[in-house]
Amino acid sequence: MSIGRLMIWMPALLAFSCLAAGCGGNSGSRDSDKVCPPGYEKDSRGICVDINECLVNNGGCDPLTTCTNTPGGRTCGACPAGYTGSGLAGCVDINECLVDNGGCDPLTTCTNTPGGRTCGDCPRG
Numbered sequence: 871m872s873i874g875r876l877m878i879w880m881p882a883l884l885a886f887s888c889l890a891a892g893c894g895g896n897s898g899s900r901d902s903d904k905v906c907p908p909g910y911e912k913d914s915r916g917i918c919v920d921i922n923e924c925l926v927n928n929g930g931c932d933p934l935t936t937c938t939n940t941p942g943g944r945t946c947g948a949c950p951a952g953y954t955g956s957g958l959a960g961c962v963d964i965n966e967c968l969v970d971n972g973g974c975d976p977l978t979t980c981t982n983t984p985g986g987r988t989c990g991d992c993p994r995g
Contacts, residue, residue, distance in 0.1 A: 909942030952985030
């Protein structure tokens with residue numbers, strides 16, 4: 871048997887041995903009576919495959935964060951600098967101007983911006 875033929879037959883052998891042995895879970899199983907576990911769905915062959923939750927609505931993560939698909943689920947990244955909260959519950963802008971005038975000179979105006987702040991011009995004189 872050549873390497874090419876072995877590579878073609880390998881997935882079929884794995885699927886067959888999975889059906890015969892039970893596979894210790896539903897992932898990869900082609901038993902049509904089984905229900906896929908959460909985070910998985912049956913493909914056209916009846917095999918439970920991972921759903922990429924990140925493809926729809928950023929996986930439920932805050933739009934400012936990254937969604938990373940994981941087997942059976944997803945994780946949300948941390949909120950970016952200038953925001954508080956979690957990537958899953960939502961990121962909320964921090965008003966940097968509330969503490970010490972946001973680090974701006976006391977004679978200037980601090981203006982809160984999404985994820986940061988700006989300092990006004992110094993007064994004349």
